[in-house]
Amino acid sequence: MDSPAVRGSDAVHRVLDQELAATRERGIEHPVVVDVGGGSGVWAVPLAVAGCTVTVVEPNPNALATLSRRAEEEGVADRITGVAEDADALGDIVPAGSADIVLAHGLLEVVDDPAAAAAALAKAVSGDGVVSVLVANRHAAVLHRALAGRFDEARALLTGPDGVLPDDGEVLRRFDVESLTRLLDGAGLAVAALRGDGVVSDSVPDPNEDEVTEFERTAASMPPLRDIASRLHALARRAG
Secondary structure, eight states, X not given: OOOHHHHOOHHHHHHHHHHHHHHHHTTOSSOEEEEETOTTTTTHHHHXXXXXXXXXXXXXXXXXXXXXXXXXXXXOGGGEEEEOOOGGXXXXXXXXXXXXXXXXXXXXXXXXXXHHHHHHHHHHEEEEEEEEEEEEBHHHHHHHHHHTTOHHHHHHHHHSSSSOOTTOTTOXXXXXXXXXXXXXXXXXXXXXXXXXEOSSTTTSSSOOHHHHHHHHXXXXXXXXTGGGSSEEEEEEEEOO
């Protein structure tokens, strides 16, 4: 099952829809999308349905099998290419500067070398394109542990170099606004917008979906609410 860090919320979908519309306004009828660590196609399939040509770079063969099935069911198998590789092979798969939209949702917190992965994203995107990055937020994890009374864990998350605990499984690091911006800057990507994803929606029991969605749309771009969201969503473009 695709995690929230991969799926994103309504706010993330709205932002990507706007970017897709902007790409088409530049005269690109079938935008080229590269989804790195795209899992079972939660983004790839809808984007293909919307007319995009999508390459999914994903090392998990089971996820790729589900992607293939979803694409067949939606009638877009001819628009999606699944490649069984890690993010570090991106440069061998995607020509430099060829992608209109590059997705890295739930990727940078699990790769061995996030700086190299971010550099590969920057190399793949076109000069007019956009990179969409969705990552787990350290400060949200700290706050959730503290509110649950697990202060030792909260302190370890807050003070540790990577914002993780020994039992965090495949998550190797969490980000905050500063560290994410620094990483993308170092890769030659200028952050055009930075929003929170899941300010309260992951914490409210039995929420009214419409009310939560409307609140999230408003709060997503407002510090400090943005800065304690479960995830951080950055849109970045090649600098210079």
